[in-house]
Amino acid sequence: MLIGMLRALMVALVFASGSAAAAGVVVGKSEIAFTMRQMGVNFDGRFKQWKADVVFQPDALDKSRAEVDVDLGSVDLASAETEAEAKGPLWFNTPKFPVAHFASASIRNLGGNRYEIAGKLSVKGITRDCVVPVTVKADAAGSRIAEGAFSLKRLDYRIGEGEWADTSVVDNDIRVHVKMVLAPPG
Amino acid sequence: MPRPLANGFVTQRYNSAAIALHWVTAALIIANLLLGLTMVRLPISPQKLHWYLWHKSIGITIFALTSGRLAWRALRPHPAPVAMPTWQRQAAAVSHALLYVLLFATPISGWIYSSATGVQVVYLGTFPLPNLVPKDKALADTLRLVHIGLNSLLFTVICIHAAAALKHHFIDRDMVLARMLPFNRRRGATR
Numbered sequence: 001m002l003i004g005m006l007r008a009l010m011v012a013l014v015f016a017s018g019s020a021a022a023a024g025v026v027v028g029k030s031e032i033a034f035t036m037r038q039m040g041v042n043f044d045g046r047f048k049q050w051k052a053d054v055v056f057q058p059d060a061l062d063k064s065r066a067e068v069d070v071d072l073g074s075v076d077l078a079s080a081e082t083e084a085e086a087k088g089p090l091w092f093n094t095p096k097f098p099v100a101h102f103a104s105a106s107i108r109n110l111g112g113n114r115y116e117i118a119g120k121l122s123v124k125g126i127t128r129d130c131v132v133p134v135t136v137k138a139d140a141a142g143s144r145i146a147e148g149a150f151s152l153k154r155l156d157y158r159i160g161e162g163e164w165a166d167t168s169v170v171d172n173d174i175r176v177h178v179k180m181v182l183a184p185p186g
Numbered sequence: 187m188p189r190p191l192a193n194g195f196v197t198q199r200y201n202s203a204a205i206a207l208h209w210v211t212a213a214l215i216i217a218n219l220l221l222g223l224t225m226v227r228l229p230i231s232p233q234k235l236h237w238y239l240w241h242k243s244i245g246i247t248i249f250a251l252t253s254g255r256l257a258w259r260a261l262r263p264h265p266a267p268v269a270m271p272t273w274q275r276q277a278a279a280v281s282h283a284l285l286y287v288l289l290f291a292t293p294i295s296g297w298i299y300s301s302a303t304g305v306q307v308v309y310l311g312t313f314p315l316p317n318l319v320p321k322d323k324a325l326a327d328t329l330r331l332v333h334i335g336l337n338s339l340l341f342t343v344i345c346i347h348a349a350a351a352l353k354h355h356f357i358d359r360d361m362v363l364a365r366m367l368p369f370n371r372r373r374g375a376t377r
Contacts, residue, residue, distance in 0.1 A: 039239055040308040078304055085230045169232040 025052045026143065029181040032070060034152075037171040045086075049074035056136070056144060056182055061107045066117055066180075070100040090161045097124045102132075113137060117148075123157040132178065142184035149177045198265035199365040207255045208366060211248060211289070212344075218244045219341060242300060243310050249293040252286065268354070268362050281347055288340040294318075295333045302326035 033046035049071035056064050072092040077083045087094040104119035113136050121130035134148030152174045154160050160170055200208070218241055225237035267275050297318055300307050304321035308314045319325060354362035 039235055039311055040314060041306045043304070081230055163232050166232055169235060 024056075024182050025054050026181040026183050029143075029179075031177070031179045032068070033177045033179075035175040035177070036154075037173070039169060043078060045075060045077045047071065047074050048076050052180060054146075054180055054182060056107075056146065058109075058136070061109060061115075064104075064107050066102070066104040066107075066119070068102040068178075070102075071098065072100055072123075073098055090164050091159055093124060102130065115146075121152075121157075123159065126157045128156055134178070139181075144182040144184075146180045146182065147178070149175060152176050200264060201262050203258055204255070204262070204264065205366055205368055207251055207258065209368060211251050211255070214244050214248050214251070215289075215340070215344065218248070219337065222337070239308070239311050242296065242307050245293040245296050246307065246309050246315070248289060249297075252289040256286065265365065268360050268365075270354075270358070270360070270362075274350075278350065281343055281350075284343050285340075285347060288336060288343065292333070292336045292340050295329060295336050299326060299329035299333050302329050 030052070031046060032050050033044060036043050036045065047070050051069050053067040054065070056066075058064075073087055073094040075083055075086050075092070077086055086092055089096075092100075100121070100123045102119055102121045104117045106118050108116045108118070110116055110133070115134050115136060117132045117134060119130055119132075120127050122128075130150065130152075132148045132150045134146045136144055136146045138144055153172050154170070154174050155165060155167070155172050159174070164170060199205070221237060221241045221244070225234060225241055228234040228237065267278070270278075297307055297315070301317040301319045302322050302325040306314055306317055351363040351366075354360050355364065
C-alpha cells in the first residue's frame with residue numbers, strides 16, 4: 001500500500017511538468033495513441049502524459065536512441081468508466097505498475113526515410129523485445145517527424161487478465177501509433 | 187378468409203404472417219426493454235459488452251421486421267376494423283400509427299446514440315453497420331435521453347394498446363384480440 005503510494009508520488013513528480021521533460025521532442029505535436037478492437041469495433045485511445053528522450057542522428061545511428069516513459073494512468077479512452085477499468089488490476093494495474101517503459105537497443109536504416117527501432121518494452125513488470133518501424137520526414141520548419149506503428153500482443157504483457165483474457169471480446173492485437181515531432185537541433 | 191361468428195357476423199382474422207410479425211416483434215420489444223434496463227446497471231465486463239451487442243442486434247431486428255411488416259401490410263391489407271364506437275376506432279388508428287413510428291424511431295435513436303458515443307453497431311457481432319453520425323460527446327448525452335424518452339413512450343403506448351385489447355376481449359367480448367391470436371379458440375371462429 002505504502003509502496004504503491006510512493007510509486008504514485010514518484011510518477012506524479014516525474015510527470016508533474018507535463019511531458020515538457022521530453023528532450024528534443026515537441027510534446028504538443030507528438031502523440032502516443034492506440035487502437036484496440038472489441039467485438040468487431042475499433043476503439044481509439046491515447047496517453048495524455050508521457051516523456052520521451054529521443055536523439056536522432058541519421059548519419060550516426062549508433063549514437064541515436066529513443067527512450068519513452070508512458071504514464072499509463074493518463075490513458076484517454078471513450079468514457080470515464082472504461083478509463084477506470086483500464087487502470088484497474090485486470091488491465092494496466094496502475095497502482096502497482098504506473099509506467100510503461102520503452103528503451104531502444106539499436107536503430108537500423110531500412111532505406112528511404114524508413115528506420116527500424118529495436119528495443120525492449122516493459123509493461124506491468126513484463127519486458128519483451130519490441131520492434132517499431134518508423135518513417136522520418138522533415139517539415140517546413142526543419143523539425144523531423146518520426147511516425148510509426150506496431151502491433152502489441154496485449155496478452156504478452158497480461159493487459160486484460162481473467163475474464164478479459166478472452167480475445168473474442170477484445171482482440172489480442174493492439175495497434176500502437178507513435179508520432180514524435182523532433183525539434184531542429186540548436 | 188371470412189369466418190362466421192356465433193352471432194352471425196362475419197369477421198376476418200389477420201393473416202398468418204401479420205400475426206407472426208406482431209407477436210415476434212412484441213416478444214423482442216419486451217426482451218429488449220428488460221435487457222436495456224439491466225445491462226446499463228452492470229459493471230463493465232465482457233458480459234456487459236455481450237448484452238449491449240444483443241440489445242443493439244435485437245433493436246436493429248425490430249427495425250427490420252417493422253419495415254417488413256409495413257411492406258407486407260401494403261401487399262396484404264389488414265382486415266376491416268371490428269365494429270366499435272368512432273372515437274375508439276380513431277384512438278386505435280392513432281395508437282397504431284404511433285407504435286409504427288416508435289418501432290422505427292426507437293431503434294434508430296439507439297443506433298445514432300451508439301454512433302455518437304463512437305461505438306459502431308455490429309449486427310449480431312458480424313455485420314458492421316455504418317455510423318450515422320460522427321463521435322460527439324454532447325450529442326451522445328442528448329441522444330441517450332432521447333433513446334430513454336422514446337422507450338418510455340413506447341412502453342406507455344404498448345401498455346395502452348394491450349389494455350385496450352384486453353378490454354375488447356374480456357369486457358366488449360368482440361374479435362379485436364382474438365383475430366390477432368395465433369391460435370383462435372373462440373367458438374365459431376375455429377379452423
